[in-house]
Amino acid sequence: MSEALTRGVRVTVQPLYLEDRSDPLRNYYFFAYFVTIANEGDEPVQLVSRHWIISDGTGKTQEVRGAGVVGHQPRLVPGQTFEYNSFCLLPTEVGSMRGSYQMVTDDGEPFDAVIAPFTLAVPTALN
Numbered sequence: 001m002s003e004a005l006t007r008g009v010r011v012t013v014q015p016l017y018l019e020d021r022s023d024p025l026r027n028y029y030f031f032a033y034f035v036t037i038a039n040e041g042d043e044p045v046q047l048v049s050r051h052w053i054i055s056d057g058t059g060k061t062q063e064v065r066g067a068g069v070v071g072h073q074p075r076l077v078p079g080q081t082f083e084y085n086s087f088c089l090l091p092t093e094v095g096s097m098r099g100s101y102q103m104v105t106d107d108g109e110p111f112d113a114v115i116a117p118f119t120l121a122v123p124t125a126l127n
Helices: none
Strands: 002-006 009-017 029-039 045-056 061-067 081-090 094-105 110-121
Touching (some): 009 110, 045 110
Antiparallel strands (some): 029 081, 045 061
């Protein structure tokens, strides 16, 4: 699990390996991740875009950028949360993800809410 707080925006991520959707013989490892974005600050903010950095066990890195998350650009008033889940496919048993959400206040001030690094791992891979 990872958690980061940036300017009142708390981002929590819980990864999960999905064995039934993976095929280790073909180097195909399927991971889901569950995200909670909570506005703990005192001003409304809107998530406008995302930036993910995904690394596999060989050190290969891929960057993903795009508008919103899962088709949404949620606006969060103080005390409000937004939850979603997504997935990541890796060719190795272990990898990691980190990144940021590009946010904007109602006054038009942009800032990046940090997504702290988290590990994607087959449960038996890190014994």
